[in-house]
Amino acid sequence: MSVEKNSYQPLAEVFGFPIEDQSERAVRYRENKLCPFNNIVSNCTKNSIEFPLGVCSLNHKDKPVIICPIRFREDWKIVSDAASFIFDENTNWTHVGEVRLKDKFGKSAGNIDYVLVAYDDKGRVLDFGSLEVQAVYISGNLTGPFSAYLEHPTPEFRWTQAFKYPKPDYLSSSRKRLVPQIIAKGSILKQWDKKQAVALQTSFYNTLPPLPEVGKAESDFAFFLYDLVAVKNEKRLELKLSKIIYTKFAIALEQIAKFEAGSITEFTQLLQKKLDAKRSGASDIDNLENVVVE
Secondary structure (H helix, E strand, O other), X not given: OOOOOOOOOOEEEEOOEEOOOOOHHHHHHHHOOEOOOOOOOOEOOOOOOOOOOOEEEEEEOOEEEXXXXXXXXXXXXXXXXXXXXXXXXXXXXXXXXXXXXEOOOOOEEEEEEEEEEEEOOOOOXXXXXXXXXXXXXXXXXXXXXXXXXXXXXXXXXXXXXXXXXXXXXXXXXXXXXXXXXXXXXXXXXXXXXXOEEEXXXXXXXXXXXXXXXXXXXXXXXXXXXXXXXXXXXXXXEEEEEEEEEEEOHHHHHHHHOOOOOOOHHHHHHHHHHHHHHHHOOOOOOOOOOOOOOO
């Protein structure tokens, strides 16, 4: 695997700050393994409490890609943005996190990342909607460059080892996380007629099938697309809302959960080879491996 053009190291932000930032605050956060993005505790807890993998975002094709869902919590922008879609103006609302959702048989459909709750002057629930946040999985070795950087945390850090160079894995992120969330939790919320919002980075959304858009008033499902933007005259990145995709749950489910069909000819040829092998006396166990069609 070759290193991306112009890429000299994969670490965009470590413990909340670009490695070019050597300010007193940035150094303190790195030395104490702190998280500046509203984690449930003061420290970073990514992958491990004792030895956290404190990489918030990854350098890929000269752009920072968010790989930790906590990174989306900067200033709670995602929550207030979602509230503007789910509720009318002047609604009293707050949010609660990690709410268990069950189906009619009492089986868990998973936890909702954030439930936005509207309430009256006596604190009674009036309405609610959901907000799911999806960072990007990675492939390759991120522990190597992260550990090397912590040993010598300088702005001149370089990591050009091509073997298992870390990069975003958008396909796994959608198929293993996003799609199952929409199918399981989303279908229940749709039956309750509740609005749903999903926060993603723009680069992740662009790997999904294009969705037909509708007006905000017609929409019951919206994607909020964010990016990390360099702050002028400062060595830091800021979470910015780039675009909102207003759509409908049924459309989103149909398009995103759909796997595009491959060649039926190749599949038929594969079946023929397996059938031929079986007719010649091979067992199903002997015939388990995938046959490469020439």
